[in-house]
Amino acid sequence: MNIEVEILLVEDSMNDAELTIRALKKNNLANKLIHLEDGQEALDFIFAEGNYSERKIENIPKVILLDLKMPKINGIQVLQKIKSDERTKTIPVIVLTSSKEDPDIQECYRLGVNSYVVKPVQFDKFLDAVSQLGLYWMLINQQPK
Secondary structure (H helix, E strand, O other): OOOOOOEEEEOOOHHHHHHHHHHHHHOOOOOOEEEEOOHHHHHHHHOOOHHHOOOOOOOOOOEEEEOOOOOOOOHHHHHHHHHOOOOOOOOOEEEEEOOOOHHHHHHHHHHOOOEEEEOOOOHHHHHHHHHHHHHHHHHHOOOOO
16 A cells, blocks of 8 residues: 655544645645544554555655644644654644644644644635645755655
């Protein structure tokens, strides 16, 4: 099972996920996007375990868009596991969340998040923010090979 993914979207809100995907599609950035709904499923995918044990762990996403407030395993726990593993620590992780809580922001940066973005409440601003994120991380940012 060789799933090539450029953007891994980890978001439990279907509304927010649909808006994010819509914004990325608008800029032709959603062709190789996978949407997962909780932290456990994200870790299974990233580390090629559970339902994704046939996947090659070397095929890492170019960027992970990660919500914080999720069931099972929250985004901070997912971030911690990604950034503490040699195989995955260089994957850019962008927290895309509704939490403006300073302890969350501090903890995410302490763990190595690449960017922390608070979701705008207004629809058009949300679409614009996601479009800009996608364009930057997929087209402008240079990653190690």
